[in-house]
Amino acid sequence: MSFTPPLPPVFAGENYHIWVVKMKTYLQAHDLWSVVESDVEPPPLRANPTIAQIRQHSEERAKKHKAMACLQNCVSDVIFTRIMACDSPKQAWDRLKEEFMGSDKTRQQQVINLRREFENLKMKESETIKQYSDRIMATVNNIRLLGEDFSDSRVVEKVITTLPERFESKISSLEDSRDLTTISFFELVNSLYALKQRRASRQEEHPEGAFQEKDREGSISSQKAKKPWFERMEKSRKDAGRRRxxxxxxxxxxxxxxxxxxxxxxxxxxxxxxxxxxxxxxxxxxxxxxxxxxxxxxxxxxxxxx
Known part of the structure; x- marks a missing residue:
């Protein structure tokens, strides 16, 4: 059964990092990525070639033009004018890469900035584990899109070492049941979420303790919010003085x-x-x-x- 990949979206100048991944996969599905990556001409035919060899040689040479046609038809007219003078698909690909991702020096500086951003990431008290993991993966994906390798073990270590104290018992439970040096990032996030759901279920089974804790926290909050009578009177007097x-x-x-x-x-x-x-x-x-x-x-x- 033949497979025809769907056309990737047309690149109009925005979200290049998304388009370039889809375009690369599209070219690989059509066996055209090699001519974009290397731009090497097929070797010439030997003497007295067979019909099969002639056909194969012709197909290899045609790949260059097929890849060029794919690139030209998967960009808008504005972008096409920037690659229309390119003689090869590799030259067109590199032209777009340099314009929308910067030169090698610029990309290296971007990687340095993103790595620094990754090192400074910490979970906020108001965040959930999913929100924090989304922030981490957004930074990691940006680094990987620039061609830099970033291992899952480093991401897992970052999460474990920057979680607030309220996750300490969950991490301890995971250490007892799993080897955290081999766990993947998504396994870690799902495991932490599963522990949270399990504890929530236990609280539903034993609501008395949960209600007592909630009432105690509410009492503390109300005491903090309640002000002495003289402070309230002073505030009322000031408010009255501001009336018109x-x-x-x-x-x-x-x-x-x-x-x-x-x-x-x-x-x-x-x-x-x-x-x-x-x-x-x-x-x-x-x-x-x-x-x-x-x-x-x-x-x-x-x-x-x-």
Missing amino acids: FPPCIHCKKTNHLEKYYWNRLDIQCKNYKQYGHHEKICKGKEKAHTQQQVQAKTTEDLQAQE
Whole structure:
């Protein structure tokens, strides 16, 4: 039964790292990758070749043109103008690689940056094991796309050494049942996830302990969130001070109601029975209080002298 691979998506200038993998597989399926990789002409025919040898030689020479046709038809017209002057599929392939992945020096610098990024990866407290593993594999895949080898054992070691303390018991359980030096990255992630599911099932079977722990955590959280009464009062007072009211008809300010404006002609001061201000802002009251203190002090001094 013949197999015809589907055409890869047309490369229009974006996601080159995805297109190049699909294109390479496509060319390999058609037995055309060798002419892109090496660009070596088939050896010339010997004297008195047979019909089979002539046919085979013709097919080998045609591979170069078939690969070129695949590359030209799997890129957009804008990209085609950049490889239309290339004489061989290898030259066209290298041209695209240099433009969209950079030169060898640029790629080497990218690898260095990605390796540094990999070394600095750590799991966040808010992350799940799947989210963290996705971040790690995204960085590793970018390194591998640049042609650098990156072993699974190194990725596994990175995960184990950067997991938070809450995974320590799970790692210990895995060490008792598996050889972590031979486990693959995806086996590690799936095993950690399976342990999590198993513990969740145990908590469902014995909900009392889980509920007690949850209530204890909720109580601690509520205690932390609850503030003393004087802090709440102070906050309410500050919030009230920031409130805005309709403009006062007397002073035009918006930080108080009209009834609390105490310099009105219709208000009688209870201290001196005079109109024009409230006793709370009466300056005469302060003077009277001061005079009373002075008189009391003088009386005490006279009594002491007698």
